[in-house]
Amino acid sequence: MALSMLLPRIARATTRANVAPAFRCAAGPLSFARRWASSSSSSSAQPTAEDISRLKHLRNIGISAHIDSGKTTVTERILYYTGRIKEIHEVRGKDNVGATMDWMDLEREKGITIQSAATYAQWGDTNLNIIDTPGHVDFTIEVERALRVLDGAVLVLCSVSGVQSQTITVDRQMRRYNVPRISFINKMDRAGANPTRIIEQIRTKLKLPAAALQVPIGAEDAFEGVVDLLTQKAVYYKGARGEDIVYADVPSHLVDTVQAARDELVATLAEVDDEIGELFIEEKTPTEDQLRDAIRRATIARKFTPVLMGSAIKDKGIQTLLDAVIRYLPDSTEVKNTMLDLDNNEQVVDVVPYSNQPFVGLAFKLEEGKYGQLTYIRVYQGRLEKGQFAYHVKTGKKVKISRLVRMHSNSMEDVDSVGAGEICALFGIDCASGDTFTDGTINCSMSTMFVPESVISLSLTPKDKNSPNFSKALNRFQREDPTFRVHVDSESKQTIISGMGELHLDIYVERMRREYNVDCVTGKPQVAFRETATKRSEFTYTHKKQSGGAGQFARVIGYIEPIDPEQQAELPHEFVNNVVGGNIPTNYIPACEKGYMDGLQDGFMVGHPIVGVRMVLQDGAAHSVDSSELAFRLAAFHAFRESFKASNPRVLEPLMTVEVSAPLEFQGNVLGSLNKRKGLIIDTETQEDYCVVSAEVPLNNMFGYSTELRSATQGKGEFSMEYKRHSPVLPNVQEDLIKEYQKKLAEKK
Numbered sequence: 007m008a009l010s011m012l013l014p015r016i017a018r019a020t021t022r023a024n025v026a027p028a029f030r031c032a033a034g035p036l037s038f039a040r041r042w043a044s045s046s047s048s049s050s051a052q053p054t055a056e057d058i059s060r061l062k063h064l065r066n067i068g069i070s071a072h073i074d075s076g077k078t079t080v081t082e083r084i085l086y087y088t089g090r091i092k093e094i095h096e097v098r099g100k101d102n103v104g105a106t107m108d109w110m111d112l113e114r115e116k117g118i119t120i121q122s123a124a125t126y127a128q129w130g131d132t133n134l135n136i137i138d139t140p141g142h143v144d145f146t147i148e149v150e151r152a153l154r155v156l157d158g159a160v161l162v163l164c165s166v167s168g169v170q171s172q173t174i175t176v177d178r179q180m181r182r183y184n185v186p187r188i189s190f191i192n193k194m195d196r197a198g199a200n201p202t203r204i205i206e207q208i209r210t211k212l213k214l215p216a217a218a219l220q221v222p223i224g225a226e227d228a229f230e231g232v233v234d235l236l237t238q239k240a241v242y243y244k245g246a247r248g249e250d251i252v253y254a255d256v257p258s259h260l261v262d263t264v265q266a267a268r269d270e271l272v273a274t275l276a277e278v279d280d281e282i283g284e285l286f287i288e289e290k291t292p293t294e295d296q297l298r299d300a301i302r303r304a305t306i307a308r309k310f311t312p313v314l315m316g317s318a319i320k321d322k323g324i325q326t327l328l329d330a331v332i333r334y335l336p337d338s339t340e341v342k343n344t345m346l347d348l349d350n351n352e353q354v355v356d357v358v359p360y361s362n363q364p365f366v367g368l369a370f371k372l373e374e375g376k377y378g379q380l381t382y383i384r385v386y387q388g389r390l391e392k393g394q395f396a397y398h399v400k401t402g403k404k405v406k407i408s409r410l411v412r413m414h415s416n417s418m419e420d421v422d423s424v425g426a427g428e429i430c431a432l433f434g435i436d437c438a439s440g441d442t443f444t445d446g447t448i449n450c451s452m453s454t455m456f457v458p459e460s461v462i463s464l465s466l467t468p469k470d471k472n473s474p475n476f477s478k479a480l481n482r483f484q485r486e487d488p489t490f491r492v493h494v495d496s497e498s499k500q501t502i503i504s505g506m507g508e509l510h511l512d513i514y515v516e517r518m519r520r521e522y523n524v525d526c527v528t529g530k531p532q533v534a535f536r537e538t539a540t541k542r543s544e545f546t547y548t549h550k551k552q553s554g555g556a557g558q559f560a561r562v563i564g565y566i567e568p569i570d571p572e573q574q575a576e577l578p579h580e581f582v583n584n585v586v587g588g589n590i591p592t593n594y595i596p597a598c599e600k601g602y603m604d605g606l607q608d609g610f611m612v613g614h615p616i617v618g619v620r621m622v623l624q625d626g627a628a629h630s631v632d633s634s635e636l637a638f639r640l641a642a643f644h645a646f647r648e649s650f651k652a653s654n655p656r657v658l659e660p661l662m663t664v665e666v667s668a669p670l671e672f673q674g675n676v677l678g679s680l681n682k683r684k685g686l687i688i689d690t691e692t693q694e695d696y697c698v699v700s701a702e703v704p705l706n707n708m709f710g711y712s713t714e715l716r717s718a719t720q721g722k723g724e725f726s727m728e729y730k731r732h733s734p735v736l737p738n739v740q741e742d743l744i745k746e747y748q749k750k751l752a753e754k755k
């Protein structure tokens with residue numbers, strides 16, 4: 007392979023390493039050694055009383071859930087009750103204009119949330135920054151980004167389906183970013199609504215101590231309101247849109263149920279909160295205030311999730327949910343955030359969450375809207391003011407903040423300044439999502455966001471090959487979305503786009519057509535296979551060229567070995583330099599590492615990237631005149647390729663967790679359809695007259711499943727799918743894939 011073909015790939019690999027540290031070198035620039043430090047690089051000035059009060063009345067919250075649980079419907083109600091919108095638009099329906107938060111045309115057509123939209127609202131004397139996050143697994147990066155910058159979240163669950171596969175994913179993401187959560191059981195009007203079962207699922211499936219703060223009055227069609235267990239009052243949502251809250255005595259038939267639920271709440275809190283625990287042992291009844299304080303403490307400490315309930319579509323339960331958000335979710339001073347001090351060996355230092363500190367903000371989302379390029383920023387400390395300069399930490403460039411806005415879905419309000427803890431948006435800033443900005447007085451970087459592996463790819467060819475918009479659009483999409491990747495296949499010279507699922511890629515192809523006027527022909531979707539080694543393999547490789555001009559000489563000695571599968575999510579590749587005694591001069595070691603990275607780009611079996619292989623360099627030889635960086639890079643590249651061939655390599659494929667729900671009568675058909683696709687059934691659960699089947703199925707076998715499921719269940723079945731891990735393909739499948747790849751190569755010759 008020519009070196010000119012390798013170079014762009016190295017640039018890509020390095021960029022990826024910046025996003026999600028993947029490469030580790032025993033010593034050198036790619037080492038990510040970090041130390042915790044109690045010190046802070048910020049000034050120790052006391053925050054003003056005004057700032058403290060502002061922050062006490064500010065909440066940054068996200069609304070997350072499994073697809074279709076009703077997040078957008080809930081958010082729409084929040085905007086309505088907080089006075090941000092004058093009318094409620096439903097998410098679905100032929101003649102609707104679309105919910106306010108689902109503003110992209112495509113979202114409206116497909117009825118799903120694709121991009122999260124930020125908006126802010128006021129409830130009582132508290133400001134809320136709300137991010138509506140997509141539930142579809144293909145847009146998981148949006149959920150990750152939202153959680154990274156939020157201080158608390160509302161986990162919406164369906165009263166019938168409860169904890170679903172995507173709920174578990176979202177919960178895992180919330181744990182990763184230490185986000186406290188309130189649970190909201192929505193759709194209490196649905197037939198089969200059962201909050202007790204859902205709370206039990208939160209406890210068992212999410213392993214999260216949970217208890218209801220309310221009991222429902224009526225169920226399904228007759229759902230009227232709730233009884234608040236703390237005030238022991240019935241709450242009804244009256245008026246045309248549930249805007250009139252009416253308090254009343256607990257209906258007599260619910261008195262015993264309310265007492266039992268309150269006892270359960272106290273008992274659950276006693277397990278996670280010392281103060282309630284002591285009262286419990288002393289058999290004392292906690293007061294309403296003691297309970298509220300304990301719920302807040304335990305929620306913020308992420309030891310407990312309070313559970314509320316309602317029906318967004320019937321305009322019930324939203325105002326009480328908002329009260330709970332303010333009461334139990336933390337303000338930004340109650341959340342610990344850290345950053346890396348770049349002047350001090352990447353020491354981890356605490357963010358000081360007040361406005362009188364040097365400014366530090368994180369660009370967490372880019373968006374090309376109708377108003378131009380927008381960059382969403384979470385201000386972690388300090389203040390961002392219109393007219394001031396901000397420093398882009400990665401490039402060291404100074405940018406002028408010419409316009410500062412607060413977003414309200416797709417409209418905006420201009421503001422002059424925003425303080426610590428706020429979320430705002432800037433215009434015309436050149437950066438990628440995940441980049442840090444400061445005021446230039448400190449050199450810190452917020453740690454990066456987790457970026458998942460892509461699982462599917464397809465070739466993309468513009469109908470008009472000369473359109474400059476093709477690469478412009480691809481560049482922009484990549485900057486907006488780190489899970490959307492683009493490369494040119496070295497064999498076919500085709501542009502290949504990769505992402506998190508068919509829908510994810512479809513959306514970009516469609517956006518290319520609508521926003522950039524570029525029609526494309528797409529190839530058949532291909533799953534993102536990987537290749538890996540299964541045993542250690544030694545190498546001694548000499549690169550030598552003597553024909554005319556300057557000679558080339560480099561020798562590398564060492565071995566490659568599989569990385570422990572448990573470690574691979576964090577460490578997909580590793581280069582270790584164990585050369586002692588200077589047989590390879592240290593200035594050639596980075597070139598050896600580059601050669602290794604070149605070698606990882608495509609395996610020889612099916613032409614997909616190689617993962618999970620460590621290269622250990624032990625010895626070698628150099629020549630005082632003929633050795634060069636290029637010679638060592640090529641030596642390491644060929645050494646890696648040769649030893650990989652001898653390492654009993656295997657082809658890996660993405661394995662998905664698939665969850666199918668359908669009426670019970672179709673259970674047999676659902677199981678049959680999954681078996682046919684070589685699915686491993688993990689769990690089968692029956693809920694009322696519904697069944698939920700979970701299975702692990704290779705992504706390669708899932709093409710066309712929605713059509714099959716539709717006909718197998720008379721259109722009544724639904725499924726969701728989430729990436730689990732890459733796992734070895736069956737030997738016969740591997741043989742077929744290799745043959746197919748060889749055929750493709752032969753055709754090209």
Ligand SMILES: Nc1nc2c(ncn2[C@@H]2O[C@H](COP(=O)(O)OP(=O)(O)OP(=O)(O)O)[C@@H](O)[C@H]2O)c(=O)[nH]1
Pocket residue numbers: 071072073074075076077078079080096097098117118119120139140141142192193194195196316317318319320
């Ligand atoms: N019965 C009932 N249906 C509801 C309720 N809330 C929402 N829905 C319906 O559930 C469907 C999904 O609602 P959305 O608000 O789009 O859900 P979402 O979680 O935002 O969906 P994604 O953005 O695609 O993940 C729509 O058809 C809503 O009308 C509710 O309280 N009861």
